[in-house]
Amino acid sequence: LVKVSAELETPDAGIDLGWEEVSWDPFSFKRQSSERIEVQGIGLGGEETVRVFTTQAKWDAVAHKLEQLGDFQPEIVVETSGVLAIDPRDEVAIATINESADPKLVTVSDGLDLPVIAAFRLLASRLDPRHPILLKDVLIPSADPQTDFLDTLLRASANLGSLICDGIGDAVLIQGEQAPGQSLRLAYNVLQASGARIFKTDYVACPSCGRTLFNLQTTTQRIRAATGHLKGVRIAVMGCIVNGPGEMADADFGYVGGAPGKINLYVGKEPVKFNIPEGEAVERLVDLIKEHGRWFEAPARIAAETTA
Numbered sequence: 001l002v003k004v005s006a007e008l009e010t011p012d013a014g015i016d017l018g019w020e021e022v023s024w025d026p027f028s029f030k031r032q033s034s035e036r037i038e039v040q041g042i043g044l045g046g047e048e049t050v051r052v053f054t055t056q057a058k059w060d061a062v063a064h065k066l067e068q069l070g071d072f073q074p075e076i077v078v079e080t081s082g083v084l085a086i087d088p089r090d091e092v093a094i095a096t097i098n099e100s101a102d103p104k105l106v107t108v109s110d111g112l113d114l115p116v117i118a119a120f121r122l123l124a125s126r127l128d129p130r131h132p133i134l135l136k137d138v139l140i141p142s143a144d145p146q147t148d149f150l151d152t153l154l155r156a157s158a159n160l161g162s163l164i165c166d167g168i169g170d171a172v173l174i175q176g177e178q179a180p181g182q183s184l185r186l187a188y189n190v191l192q193a194s195g196a197r198i199f200k201t202d203y204v205a206c207p208s209c210g211r212t213l214f215n216l217q218t219t220t221q222r223i224r225a226a227t228g229h230l231k232g233v234r235i236a237v238m239g240c241i242v243n244g245p246g247e248m249a250d251a252d253f254g255y256v257g258g259a260p261g262k263i264n265l266y267v268g269k270e271p272v273k274f275n276i277p278e279g280e281a282v283e284r285l286v287d288l289i290k291e292h293g294r295w296f297e298a299p300a301r302i303a304a305e306t307t308a
Contacts, residue, residue, distance in 0.1 A: 032124065032167050034132040035103040039081050044170055045103065045132030050196045051171040052187045053078045053134060058180035071199045071231075072184040078173055083134050085109040088123035098128045105171075107134035110141065116159040124168045132170035135163055141175040152176045157190055164194040201228050204236040204251050212239030213257030214278055222282050223255060229298035233289065236266070245269055252294065255285055267292060 036046030044051050054074040062069060083105045086093040097104055106127060108119045116139055124133060137156035155176055163169050172191065177183040191197035203224065208216045220237045227235060236251035238244025241264060244256040254266030258274060263281035265273035265288050276284050289295045 032129045032133075034170050035130040037103050037105060037132060039105060040076050042075055044076070044105065048170070050164070050169060050191055051075050052184065052191075053081065053171055053173040054180070054184065055079065055173075055175075058183060061180040062184070069181065069184065072181070072188050074180075074184055076171070078134075081105060081134075083107050086123075087112055088114075088119055088126060094126045097131060103130045103132065105132050105134060107136060107173075108139060110136075110139050110175075112139055114139070117162050120163050120168055121166065124166070133168060134171045134173060135160055135169040136173050136175055138176040143178075145178050147176070147178070149177065149182065153186060156186055157193070160190050161194050164191070164196045169196075198232045198234070201230045202234040204234065204247070204249055206238045206244060206247055208239055209243075211242055213260055214239065214263070219255070219278075219282075223285065226282055226286055227289070230289070230294065230296070233294050235285075245271075253285065253289060253292075255281065 034045040036048055037044055039051075042051060052074060053076045056077050056079045059074050059077050062074065066073060084097060085107050086097070087109055088094070097106060106123065108114075108116075108123055112119060114122075116136065119139065120133065120135060127133070137152075137159050156174060160169070160172055172187050174183040174187045177186055188197070188199055192199060192202065195202075201224070203220065205216065205220050206212070216237065216239055223235060223237060227233065233253070234249075234251040236244070236248040236254040236256075238247060238254060238256040240257045244254070245266070248254050248256075248266065248269060251266075252268065254264075254269075256264045256266060256271075258264035261278050262275040263278055263284075264271050265276065265281070265285055267288065273284060273288065286295065
């Protein structure tokens with residue numbers, strides 16, 4: 001491990017582990033540089049956000065209530081998307097796609113005797129990176145409507161989350177969940193949790209310890225009530241200034257206990273407001289978000305749900 005760590009200090013260097021050369025840094029993840037294409041009028045790949053696919057049957061089931069789905073919208077129907085489904089072990093299929101003049105949307109065929117993660121990693125390693133990839137949570141969908149949702153959630157989170165953290169994937173398709181609305185919510189929440197597509201406010205909260213200077217649970221609830229409609233904003237709620245700033249990761253704003261009854265506010269990892277009385281701190285946090293142009297008023301539907 002010491003040898004590997006030392007090697008990693010040299011950017012882009014191969015790592016000599018004694019048995020083979022590893023040409024990538026396992027501690028550095030970034031999205032593959034695919035090229036942008038349009039599918040059903042929606043941009044995909046390149047700098048576009050990760051898109052959410054669904055099946056025609058699921059689309060038809062929710063088409064009459066798209067407004068009720070809110071942020072969990074189906075974007076592209078897989079059957080009419082023109083996606084190329086292949087076995088990543090098929091050298092002829094890989095070569096044909098790589099020789100194509102235009103970028104193609106590619107995925108792994110259903111029914112293969114390969115684990116999902118291994119299959120898509122193999123596809124990404126052999127495919128020219130300019131071709132966008134559609135990820136799937138499972139390759140052998142179950143037809144059983146009684147499948148335990150917890151199993152589906154864990155499988156989708158593990159498979160899709162691992163691949164997204166590898167930098168693989170320009171779109172996702174949930175096949176393991178039969179319920180149309182539930183499958184869309186699962187897709188979006190996996191993208192939110194992995195940081196690939198932030199469609200609602202993202203919160204980072206410390207686990208609380210003896211140094212926590214305020215009631216973490218009730219304060220977080222108050223902050224959520226005030227800011228839960230701010231799409232794409234990350235807010236950290238930290239109990240103290242000892243560990244808090246280091247745990248804030250890539251939060252846009254921070255609410256950190258500075259002293260008993262006093263709160264410090266952060267922009268990124270930079271403290272900007274100090275010793276604010278706890279009773280005023282949530283409102284001052286909202287003011288800070290407004291100062292930095294990240295605030296917008298909650299839509300009527302969301303505001304009603306928050307005050308109900």
